[in-house]
Amino acid sequence: MKFTLNIWRQKGPGEKGRFVTYEAGDVSSGMSFLEMLDSVNQGLIAKGEEPVAFEQDCREGICGSCSLVINGIPHGPDRGITTCQLYMRRFPDGAVIRIEPWRARAFPIIKDLVVDRRALDRVMQAGGYISVNTGGAVDGNVLLVSKDQAETAMDAASCIGCGACVAACKNASAMLFVAAKVSHLALLPQGKPERTRRVRAMLEAMDREGFGSCGNHR
Amino acid sequence: MMKLDPKIPPGPLETKWDRRRFSEKLVSPNNKRKIRVIVVGTGLAGASAASTLGQLGYQVECFCFQDSPRRAHSIAAQGGINAAKNYQDDGDSVGRLFYDTIKGGDFRSREANVYRLAQVSTQIIDQCVALGIPFAREYGGQLANRSFGGVQVSRTFYCRGQTGQQLLLGAYSALCWQIERGQVTMRPRTEMLDLVVVDGQARGIVVRDLVTGQMSTHTAHAVVLATGGYSNVYYLSTNASGSNVTATYRAWKQGAAFANPCFTQIHPTAIPPGDVHQAKLTLMSESLRNDGRLWVPKMARDHRPPEDIPAAERDYFLERRYPRFGNLTPRDLASRAVKAVCDEGRGVGPGGHGVYLDFADVLHQEGLDVVRERYGNLFEMYQRITGEDAYHAPMRIYPAPHYTMGGLWVDYNLMSTIPGLFVIGEANFADHGANRLGASSLMQGLADGYFILPYTIGHYLATAKFTPVGEDHQKSRAALQRATARISRLLNSKGCRTAASFHRELGQLLWNHCGMSRNEEGLKLALTSIPALREEFWRGVMVPGSGEAFNQELEYAGRVADYLEFAELLCHDALHREESCGAHFREEYQTDAGEPQRDDSRFAHVAAWEYREGASPALHKEPLLFEFVPPTTRSYQ
Numbered sequence: 012m013k014f015t016l017n018i019w020r021q022k023g024p025g026e027k028g029r030f031v032t033y034e035a036g037d038v039s040s041g042m043s044f045l046e047m048l049d050s051v052n053q054g055l056i057a058k059g060e061e062p063v064a065f066e067q068d069c070r071e072g073i074c075g076s077c078s079l080v081i082n083g084i085p086h087g088p089d090r091g092i093t094t095c096q097l098y099m100r101r102f103p104d105g106a107v108i109r110i111e112p113w114r115a116r117a118f119p120i121i122k123d124l125v126v127d128r129r130a131l132d133r134v135m136q137a138g139g140y141i142s143v144n145t146g147g148a149v150d151g152n153v154l155l156v157s158k159d160q161a162e163t164a165m166d167a168a169s170c171i172g173c174g175a176c177v178a179a180c181k182n183a184s185a186m187l188f189v190a191a192k193v194s195h196l197a198l199l200p201q202g203k204p205e206r207t208r209r210v211r212a213m214l215e216a217m218d219r220e221g222f223g224s225c226g227n228h229r
Numbered sequence: 230m231m232k233l234d235p236k237i238p239p240g241p242l243e244t245k246w247d248r249r250r251f252s253e254k255l256v257s258p259n260n261k262r263k264i265r266v267i268v269v270g271t272g273l274a275g276a277s278a279a280s281t282l283g284q285l286g287y288q289v290e291c292f293c294f295q296d297s298p299r300r301a302h303s304i305a306a307q308g309g310i311n312a313a314k315n316y317q318d319d320g321d322s323v324g325r326l327f328y329d330t331i332k333g334g335d336f337r338s339r340e341a342n343v344y345r346l347a348q349v350s351t352q353i354i355d356q357c358v359a360l361g362i363p364f365a366r367e368y369g370g371q372l373a374n375r376s377f378g379g380v381q382v383s384r385t386f387y388c389r390g391q392t393g394q395q396l397l398l399g400a401y402s403a404l405c406w407q408i409e410r411g412q413v414t415m416r417p418r419t420e421m422l423d424l425v426v427v428d429g430q431a432r433g434i435v436v437r438d439l440v441t442g443q444m445s446t447h448t449a450h451a452v453v454l455a456t457g458g459y460s461n462v463y464y465l466s467t468n469a470s471g472s473n474v475t476a477t478y479r480a481w482k483q484g485a486a487f488a489n490p491c492f493t494q495i496h497p498t499a500i501p502p503g504d505v506h507q508a509k510l511t512l513m514s515e516s517l518r519n520d521g522r523l524w525v526p527k528m529a530r531d532h533r534p535p536e537d538i539p540a541a542e543r544d545y546f547l548e549r550r551y552p553r554f555g556n557l558t559p560r561d562l563a564s565r566a567v568k569a570v571c572d573e574g575r576g577v578g579p580g581g582h583g584v585y586l587d588f589a590d591v592l593h594q595e596g597l598d599v600v601r602e603r604y605g606n607l608f609e610m611y612q613r614i615t616g617e618d619a620y621h622a623p624m625r626i627y628p629a630p631h632y633t634m635g636g637l638w639v640d641y642n643l644m645s646t647i648p649g650l651f652v653i654g655e656a657n658f659a660d661h662g663a664n665r666l667g668a669s670s671l672m673q674g675l676a677d678g679y680f681i682l683p684y685t686i687g688h689y690l691a692t693a694k695f696t697p698v699g700e701d702h703q704k705s706r707a708a709l710q711r712a713t714a715r716i717s718r719l720l721n722s723k724g725c726r727t728a729a730s731f732h733r734e735l736g737q738l739l740w741n742h743c744g745m746s747r748n749e750e751g752l753k754l755a756l757t758s759i760p761a762l763r764e765e766f767w768r769g770v771m772v773p774g775s776g777e778a779f780n781q782e783l784e785y786a787g788r789v790a791d792y793l794e795f796a797e798l799l800c801h802d803a804l805h806r807e808e809s810c811g812a813h814f815r816e817e818y819q820t821d822a823g824e825p826q827r828d829d830s831r832f833a834h835v836a837a838w839e840y841r842e843g844a845s846p847a848l849h850k851e852p853l854l855f856e857f858v859p860p861t862t863r864s865y866q
């Protein structure tokens with residue numbers, strides 16, 4: 012398979028970026044999207060050119076590193092998966108694909124497709140935890156948690172902190188990210204005592220970091 | 230001359246840890262505020278250690294190379310974490326977890342460490358529940374368990390197929406709290422490149438800021454390495470692509486002994502490799518073996534589709550070879566059994582690199598809904614990657630490098646041979662011997678970080694003498710100089726081959742000669758090929774861009790350069806160990822039935838290697854004494 016890629020290139024923070032066109036030839040349908048980019052990069056490096064910077068680590072959809080806007084959609088066209096879980100068989104041969112970084116005020120660009128997402132960590136530091144010291148915890152079965160409740164908490168706790176919700180939101184709000192943590196902890200008896208303080212602190216931090224607010228846009 | 234003193238407390242096994250804790254000196258709260266500790270790594274081990282040390286009042290500086298501490302490789306662990314809670318009343322106990330782990334490790338780990346691990350395991354679960362980890366629950370609201378890899382009791386706690394994620398996010402949240410309180414300074418996107426040793430003590434590290442490229446030295450009273458494992462030396466592995474050997478390898482070059490580097494675990498159930506562009510292997514959780522049955526056709530080169538092969542012509546090879554454990558046979562044996570049938574030409578799929586993992590029986594007996602509830606996410610993952618539907622045809626799986634039991638040598642207090650350098654989690658060697666059982670690495674990482682290191686490091690800090698060491702110290706400057714020179718050398722090498730092409734070649738070499746099975750001839754060949762490849766690398770590698778900026782290719786090339794040196798150590802170790810034990814299978818040492826032959830008379834020791842400049846590494850042996858469990862042949866038949 013062959014593809015034409017329009018990739019956002021930007022040397023560094025505050026520099027002017029632009030789209031550059033690359034041809035990706037010799038792609039097989041079983042290659043992942045990131046492996047396809049790897050092979051484009053291998054070609055660039057061998058020529059002594061700087062490869063396209065993009066973020067990745069686990070390549071199995073759990074670490075939240077990968078972060079590409081593909082044809083205008085964060086993590087690409089499929090629902091419920093990350094960029095690293097996308098395979099080239101998903102695209103028609105010869106397709107033109109546009110690749111951009113997350114775009115949000117709170118996520119300044121570091122280079123090419125890599126952005127600085129430390130703002131999300133700072134929101135977590137403001138209150139995304141249960142204040143409990145190591146040691147002296149009571150037996151894990153002392154407080155019972157119903158299966159349903161544990162499952163609902165787990166649904167919320169599954170957030171991988173990738174920031175795609177921010178990139179997708181017209182206001183670049185981090186409301187989904189914050190809500191995921193707030194609900195995960197508030198649903199469990201251990202997290203209840205601090206739930207009010209937690210919500211306030213995390214929301215304040217979110218505003219401080221320059222994320223937009225939720226306009227209930229649909 | 231290097232001295233290996235494991236510092237195991239004498240006396241009864243059950244009370245060793247209590248007695249050690251009681252005899253330790255403590256640091257007074259006032260003094261803690263003046264003591265600085267560096268923690269490198271934010272996986273389960275690093276995050277739990279950094280947060281606990283911060284909570285105790287030390288000034289902690291914590292580093293990771295990812296953009297956020299939450300993305301450490303621990304996030305990817307799927308199956309679960311063990312603990313001897315015996316909530317199921319199925320005969321589990323601290324003693325049994327201890328015994329299983331010692332036996333699972335094929336009698337190549339320290340009894341005292343393993344017993345302590347089993348003891349602490351129950352506290353880990355309580356701590357994690359207190360941190361808000363949404364473990365799976367029964368209808369009655371109690372914590373649920375499942376059985377996992379190579380044991381006969383149900384002692385594994387889990388959060389769907391995302392246990393590592395949840396445990397790490399728990400430790401990360403504790404870390405966030407300590408960052409907010411000002412106890413921990415977090416430095417993400419910062420890579421450790423060297424160690425500062427002053428008067429024989431570890432006193433700091435050299436790092437590169439991965440965004441600006443700036444190099445700097447950070448000093449402290451002690452350094453903790455929690456930098457994970459080195460499976461990526463094989464190029465293709467189940468690890469995250471950033472996982473590396475750099476921190477531990479550079480510490481080795483500064484004098485820390487490296488123990489049992491050849492004990493590398495090859496996991497039996499990963500999705501088989503595809504084409505040359507493949508960048509990683511994806512693990513299919515071991516829990517699949519609870520219900521899936523492994524088989525291959527009885528006949529070699531049988532290309533019929535699986536559904537056309539009648540039951541009588543299938544070989545359920547694990548059930549046949551290991552009737553008592555069947556498909557749940559431990560990883561090392563299962564992987565080799567897979568390799569054996571593939572070597573006989575009975576492998577399935579492209580290149581014959583695969584065996585079937587078949588769910589037809591459980592689908593028939595318990596129905597689609599049950600299977601979907603148990604494994605739905607794994608089946609989806611399989612389909613996404615291979616394009617095949619495992620509800621209708623069996624999965625194909627093949628072994629993949631996964632975990633490294635070897636690591637920096639540590640004593641009972643988790644301190645390396647360099648005083649003040651502590652090593653925790655996968656980065657050390659201690660607890661899993663020659664083979665790790667499923668769900669026990671998460672347990673070890675959290676045991677080390679939450680409950681063991683915070684005690685033992687206190688004793689060191691309370692008793693050691695410290696001279697002032699800052700960035701200007703001659704040793705700090707020398708370390709900075711070493712790291713900087715190496716980076717310039719990489720950037721100045723003006724070849725035209727990419728670092729990845731060297732990495733792939735090295736990986737292939739190791740996989741062939743120091744992978745699932747090894748022999749003298751192959752290892753010797755590897756030991757001559759690796760230095761040649763390394764020279765070729767320094768002559769021919771191309772690293773574009775500059776050192777004073779964000780440069781991912783430079784980061785990667787630095788790691789590959791370290792693999793190219795480290796691989797040699799790995800092969801030396803495999804060559805010296807003239808026995809088969811756990812994951813280390815030397816073809817010369819097997820029974821007529823093809824089972825591994827351990828040699829306790831010559832090899833009941835930890836092999837700890839010392840770096841020597843310009844010479845091959847020196848071997849030191851720590852004898853392993855089994856006072857409580859006499860070594861037996863590890864039989865799962």
Ligand SMILES: Cc1cc2nc3c(=O)[nH]c(=O)nc-3n(C[C@H](O)[C@H](O)[C@H](O)COP(=O)(O)OP(=O)(O)OC[C@H]3O[C@@H](n4cnc5c(N)ncnc54)[C@H](O)[C@@H]3O)c2cc1C
Pocket residue numbers: 269270271272273274275292293294295298300301302303304305306307308309310392393419420421422455456457458467468469472473475476512631632653654655656667668669670671672674
């Ligand atoms: C796919 C998969 C599934 C697994 N499933 C299970 C399971 O179900 N149960 C189980 O018990 N185990 C499992 N394991 C094993 C387990 O996940 C790991 O062994 C464990 O998480 C390692 O934790 P760690 O804290 O030691 O290191 P890691 O989590 O690997 O963390 C390493 C840290 O060190 C940092 N670091 C490394 N080098 C440097 C450097 N030079 N400079 C600065 N920072 C550095 C990294 O940034 C990172 O923060 C699995 C492993 C894999 C690959």
Ligand code: SF4
Pocket residue numbers: 169170171172173174175176177187188191
């Ligand atoms: S809520 Fe946002 S940050 Fe979390 S997983 Fe979803 S898109 Fe990613």
Ligand code: FES
Pocket residue numbers: 066067068069070071072073074075076077093094095096
């Ligand atoms: S690389 Fe980890 S989620 Fe994509």
